[in-house]
Amino acid sequence: MNVVNEWAFIGVFMAVAWVLPTAPLIVSWIFRPKRPNAIKMATYECGVETVGDTWVQFKVQYYLTGLIFLVFDVELIFLFPWAIAYNQLDFFAFGAGLLFIFLLSDALIYAWRKNALEWS
């Protein structure tokens, strides 16, 4: 298969893969009973009436984790081309890659020192 065919496969695959999880939902929609009432559709909270707004304020740690993840994820994507070409790299390009990984660990140490990794 050539390159176009590979991606054609992925395209057809994405279209067909939608059908598979949707099919049981449609079958279920045909056969299942539909008798909703107000109590049944209330928010489930162990039988207690729900209090206040659902979208509660969340811990700032979740936000910090998201930020650190973003930094690392974006930087890691740049390392993959380096890893593919690894066997043909000359000394300078190889050193540049190592330097990049050093910068990456520097960011981790900074976050660690700033207590961004503490959860409690």
Next chain:
Amino acid sequence: METQQCINIIETMVPCLVRSGTDPGLAQFLSIIIGVLIVTLMPLVLVILFIWLERKIAARVQDRIGPNRVGPFGLLQNVADAVKLIIKEDITPAGADRLIYNAAPVIAILSVILVWGVIPYSPIHIGADLSIGVVYVVAIGSVGTLAIMMAGWSSNNKYALLGAFRAVAALISYEIPMILALLIPVMIAGTMSMQGIVEAQQGMWFIVSAPIAALIFYISNLAETGRAPFDLVEAESELVAGYNIEYSGMKFGLFMASEFLHSFTANLLFAVIFLGGWSGPFVAQLPLLGFVWLMAKTLVPYIFTLVLRATIPRVRIDQMMAFNWKFLVPIAIVNVLITALVLKIVQTVGLSPSPENATDFVANLPQGLILFATNLFMAFIVLNMLRNQGRRERMADQARMLRTVEQDKQIVPSAAH
């Protein structure tokens, strides 16, 4: 020879159809469609077997028998469960965001099934041998996180939202060591195509050349798929059920299926990337045998996962995050650095196999052994550091306790006055 060619549907359907007089473009299109159908249906058929296997093994560990009533050995139990889930009433909570609420389980399944498109089943059977296979797998895998967030956010339930927060924080954190671990096979193989990675392991499996990367990949996959000891995503005793609390009927069933399927798919990737994929005896003569080898290799880490799930207690969320950011990520970074250095030295000295004998075991031996020894050395140093750290903490604890006892002694006489 002709029949042999026509058996291999995905790759060689085209010449067969062309010979029988079909238009070449149409033949190519048909072969893609048939390939897609096979690759999509396979995980759905297999998931019924995995769930049965998981229930049987969990039962055996807990000294039970497990499902044994429906069908031979209880094999049809999951079919019965699926029928039950389909005819159950589906309740959508009043305040839910209906569109996102209904899309979430579909996307959860989709994010797993799409990974199967780039898995090489045998030397010639692969859905699509993308040149960026590894990045594709990681990208599609993160869509699962999106499904969890959609489910938690749209359910209009505090527990679901809290479960989704936890899940997303854990899943995105453990993606970092996973990607770092994947760098090393890519580095040794020199390609990101899944077929290329398997072919690069013909001489030596990457679990020998990169055992630490394999271990990190396995552990972060446990967390990614929400397996024990990292099953905080649905801590039944704390969050009722986590992000899927408001789901009922077949939508809940889809979430469960996606979870089982995700766990198996992660181990399948482990087998492809570190255990040599389809490679094994007689594959060159009979390519379909590669599928059997691949499944056999997948079952080893998969059964290990199941036994872990049945025997290990759950960790706390702060322990889980600290384990990732303060242990796995630093080790993964150091691992990449040291492996890169050592591999470059090995290549410069000339111990790495030449392209002609890349599939030869003996030619791969020096490079593999040197990398293995480096990994062992690193593991030894890390374990030593951990032991020292533990000892320091124990000493600090003892000193603190002694101080409190002495302070008590000083306080008691003065209080007597």
